[in-house]
Amino acid sequence: MAVMEARCSSSVMLREFACEQNFLSQPDGSASFVHGDTSVYAGVYGPAEVKVSKEIYDRATLEVLIQPKVGLPGVRERSQEQCVRETCEASLLLSLHPRSSLTLILQVLHDDGSLLSCLLNAACMSLMDAGLPMSCLFCGVTCAIDADGQIITDPTAAQEKESRALMTFAIDSKKHNVLMTSTKGSFSVNELQQCIAVSQKASEKLFQFYRDSVRRRYSKTL
Amino acid sequence: MPTDTKRVRGPEASQSPSLFVSKPAAAPPSLGTRADGRRWGQVDVRPLFVRCGLVSQAKGSAYLEAGSTKLLCGVYGPKETERKDETDMKCGRLTTDMRFAPFSCPERGSWIQGSQDKDLSQMLHESLQPAVCLQKYPRSQIEVNVMVLENSGSVLAHAITCASLALADAGIEMYDLVLGCSIRQDGDSYVVDPSYTEQNSCSSVDSDNQGNLTVAFLPSLNQISGLQSDGEMTEETLTAGVRTCIEGCYKLYPVIQQALAKAVRRAAPPPSES
Amino acid sequence: MAAGFKTAEPLEYHRSFLKENCRPDGRELSEFRTTTLNIGSISTADGSALVKLGNTTVICGIKAELANPPVEGPGKGYIVPNVDLPPLCSSRFRPGPPGEQAQAASQFIADVIESSEVIQTEDLCIERGKLCWVLYCDLMCLDYDGNLLDACIVALLAALKNTQLPDVTISTETSAPEVNLEKRRGLHIHKHPVATSFCIFDDSVLIVDPTAEEESLATAQLAVVTDEEGRLCSLHKPGGTSLSGEKLQECISRATVRQREIQKLINKVLHSVKTDQ
Numbered sequence: 135m136a137v138m139e140a141r142c143s144s145s146v147m148l149r150e151f152a153c154e155q156n157f158l159s160q161p162d163g164s165a166s167f168v169h170g171d172t173s174v175y176a177g178v179y180g181p182a183e184v185k186v187s188k189e190i191y192d193r194a195t196l197e198v199l200i201q202p203k204v205g206l207p208g209v210r211e212r213s214q215e216q217c218v219r220e221t222c223e224a225s226l227l228l229s230l231h232p233r234s235s236l237t238l239i240l241q242v243l244h245d246d247g248s249l250l251s252c253l254l255n256a257a258c259m260s261l262m263d264a265g266l267p268m269s270c271l272f273c274g275v276t277c278a279i280d281a282d283g284q285i286i287t288d289p290t291a292a293q294e295k296e297s298r299a300l301m302t303f304a305i306d307s308k309k310h311n312v313l314m315t316s317t318k319g320s321f322s323v324n325e326l327q328q329c330i331a332v333s334q335k336a337s338e339k340l341f342q343f344y345r346d347s348v349r350r351r352y353s354k355t356l
Numbered sequence: 357m358p359t360d361t362k363r364v365r366g367p368e369a370s371q372s373p374s375l376f377v378s379k380p381a382a383a384p385p386s387l388g389t390r391a392d393g394r395r396w397g398q399v400d401v402r403p404l405f406v407r408c409g410l411v412s413q414a415k416g417s418a419y420l421e422a423g424s425t426k427l428l429c430g431v432y433g434p435k436e437t438e439r440k441d442e443t444d445m446k447c448g449r450l451t452t453d454m455r456f457a458p459f460s461c462p463e464r465g466s467w468i469q470g471s472q473d474k475d476l477s478q479m480l481h482e483s484l485q486p487a488v489c490l491q492k493y494p495r496s497q498i499e500v501n502v503m504v505l506e507n508s509g510s511v512l513a514h515a516i517t518c519a520s521l522a523l524a525d526a527g528i529e530m531y532d533l534v535l536g537c538s539i540r541q542d543g544d545s546y547v548v549d550p551s552y553t554e555q556n557s558c559s560s561v562d563s564d565n566q567g568n569l570t571v572a573f574l575p576s577l578n579q580i581s582g583l584q585s586d587g588e589m590t591e592e593t594l595t596a597g598v599r600t601c602i603e604g605c606y607k608l609y610p611v612i613q614q615a616l617a618k619a620v621r622r623a624a625p626p627p628s629e630s
Numbered sequence: 631m632a633a634g635f636k637t638a639e640p641l642e643y644h645r646s647f648l649k650e651n652c653r654p655d656g657r658e659l660s661e662f663r664t665t666t667l668n669i670g671s672i673s674t675a676d677g678s679a680l681v682k683l684g685n686t687t688v689i690c691g692i693k694a695e696l697a698n699p700p701v702e703g704p705g706k707g708y709i710v711p712n713v714d715l716p717p718l719c720s721s722r723f724r725p726g727p728p729g730e731q732a733q734a735a736s737q738f739i740a741d742v743i744e745s746s747e748v749i750q751t752e753d754l755c756i757e758r759g760k761l762c763w764v765l766y767c768d769l770m771c772l773d774y775d776g777n778l779l780d781a782c783i784v785a786l787l788a789a790l791k792n793t794q795l796p797d798v799t800i801s802t803e804t805s806a807p808e809v810n811l812e813k814r815r816g817l818h819i820h821k822h823p824v825a826t827s828f829c830i831f832d833d834s835v836l837i838v839d840p841t842a843e844e845e846s847l848a849t850a851q852l853a854v855v856t857d858e859e860g861r862l863c864s865l866h867k868p869g870g871t872s873l874s875g876e877k878l879q880e881c882i883s884r885a886t887v888r889q890r891e892i893q894k895l896i897n898k899v900l901h902s903v904k905t906d907q
Contacts, residue, residue, distance in 0.1 A: 318744070
């Protein structure tokens with residue numbers, strides 16, 4: 135067990151990540167998030183007036199739009215939108231803004247692997263920047279299992295391509311539980327448990343980064 | 357061509373394997389008997405299977421099978437009209453939507469509704485509207501959705517029958533049921549309730565009197581609510597064809613009545629004897 | 631009284647059942663609705679299957695067409711799955727292009743096909759770089775009462791097992807394909823993935839095979855796809871409330887049992903279809 139523990143902790147290697155909040159003037163909240171060469175911009179509008187057809191009487195309506203780097207959003211983007219939206223819905227306190235709309239727009243600038251986790255991180259930072267009430271924060275971590283059964287966290291596009299299985303988890307900041315999972319490729323239950331454990335460990339790093347970057351920002355402005 | 361971004365996309369172009377069949381198709385059967393054993397020039401409709409109430413979410417629904425033609429119809433409403441500007445204070449609105457499943461025809465259809473589907477929806481609407489007491493449903497709309505699961509000819513005629521049965525199953529007030537029947541006129545002879553191949557083939561060289569005819573008929577009022585014909589037919593042939601269709605409709609009538617009675621009995625079982 | 635309570639307070643109504651470890655339709659928490667399967671009912675398709683899961687009905691029709699192989703994989707073919715939720719199946723769906731749910735379902739099915747390798751696209755190649763099969767797998771929901779994904783996967787698997795591709799040879803003289811529609815062969819199915827969907831109620835209670843009403847009231851949904859070797863092909867949880875490790879383990883073991891049940895059902899129905907002919 136100790137060996138595995140050691141292997142797990144040693145394999146939690148994340149590429150360098152960076153984030154900038156509030157860099158767009160028009161949206162109510164914005165953030166850019168960079169994982170290595172993967173880069174995403176996020177903008178949040180709201181709470182604002184909602185279309186009658188989309189109105190929900192006891193909570194806000196959240197819309198997530200993902201724009202790919204080139205071309206029009208397709209079926210894959212729609213599936214990613216669903217994942218991001220339902221993760222945000224779980225952490226946002228939407229019932230505080232009934233009958234209003236929230237729009238989150240995610241623009242992919244470059245995809246070099248771990249896109250979905252980058253989208254999730256950008257989404258969380260922009261929601262924070264917009265000052266929307268949330269019950270907890272969340273972060274996205276992608277794990278790949280390569281041909282030898284090694285777990286690679288935050289894989290690049292090349293690593294993703296060679297991998298046997300790819301999993302993305304959204305993890306909440308309160309209990310480090312899994313909010314969302316999206317997987318590709320086949321894997322055993324044991325491998326899944328290991329990946330969850332690794333991701334939970336990686337999430338600590340990300341949450342620490344969230345904390346540092348917000349602290350840095352407010353120490354400048356205040 | 358704009359690309360469809362809302363579906364999983366395949367290759368740019370693909371062809372049906374039937375285009376590359378090396379052997380010619382079997383010669384059409386001789387005049388007299390049809391491929392499925394029915395006879396030319398006789399009011400020989402395919403045996404019908406109908407069942408009400410298969411779609412649990414709909415107010416009323418009907419499934420119809422005639423030979424291999426398979427249709428499902430669901431009726432929703434009466435409910436508030438979607439387009440507020442078109443709300444009619446005195447009269448309800450009937451909307452019809454008829455679609456073909458992509459696998460329903462010998463050649464794969466596209467998901468995007470073509471002009472054929474829209475034409476058929478329109479004709480279905482025109483045939484059903486006179487039978488529905490729309491003045492009883494002011495400011496509301498009734499939706500009729502027909503899905504063709506397998507197209508083996510005479511789809512419009514069967515869609516009309518199926519839709520009127522679903523409307524009746526939904527408890528929408530109607531003056532009468534609407535039954536549909538179609539024929540294919542081929543020279544001097546005709547086939548009733550044509551199959552897909554019969555509908556699209558023409559055996560006689562003689563170009564007079566070639567055409568398809570579909571009639572929507574209200575049996576107890578003895579009125580025609582819809583008539584659609586294409587091709588070229590003389591006046592006498594056309595009137596004779598309409599008569600044949602009406603005769604065909606009467607053959608369907610008992611089957612539809614029975615299915616409806618069965619659905620009503622299930623919805624409101626007769627009080628027990630004891 | 632009960633009907634009024636159900637309409638006015640649907641969540642409380644469901645909770646009162648779940649407290650007693652049962653559900654409004656009389657099922658236990660980990661009980662599926664009756665699954666019925668009808669294979670090969672559409673003669674215009676190369677393979678078809680109709681699945682009923684309680685009231686939920688999904689029909690899958692497979693049409694095979696010929697195309698040029700993809701540039702990035704000259705020895706491969708295509709499988710193109712699409713899910714449609716027409717307004718016929720429920721009043722919640724509008725006519726027109728597929729909505730978000732239908733698109734997400736299409737992507738999910740495409741991912742499961744790729745991950746599980748139910749069919750290897752190499753099997754669909756006829757001549758390398760020249761000709762291959764495209765399998766258009768069109769799934770259509772005819773009655774929507776929850777748990778669309780499970781029904782879709784069963785329909786797809788059964789329809790693939792029912793698919794008979796015509797024989798194709800490439801003529802040496804004209805190098806044009808020649809098709810013999812009489813001579814057909816089945817597809818080689820490598821794996822049997824089966825999906826099992828769950829809903830989480832009030833962040834804690836786990837129920838299997840949710841109805842449409844249960845789906846709309848639940849706080850999270852997840853789908854587990856397993857194959858006959860007990861490997862996971864997909865764990866799809868688009869969001870919602872979190873799930874503990876033990877609960878996840880529970881889901882996976884339920885899914886493996888379900889996989890065996892469905893595989894048995896498909897084989898049984900296929901067998902009865904074959905003996906009929």
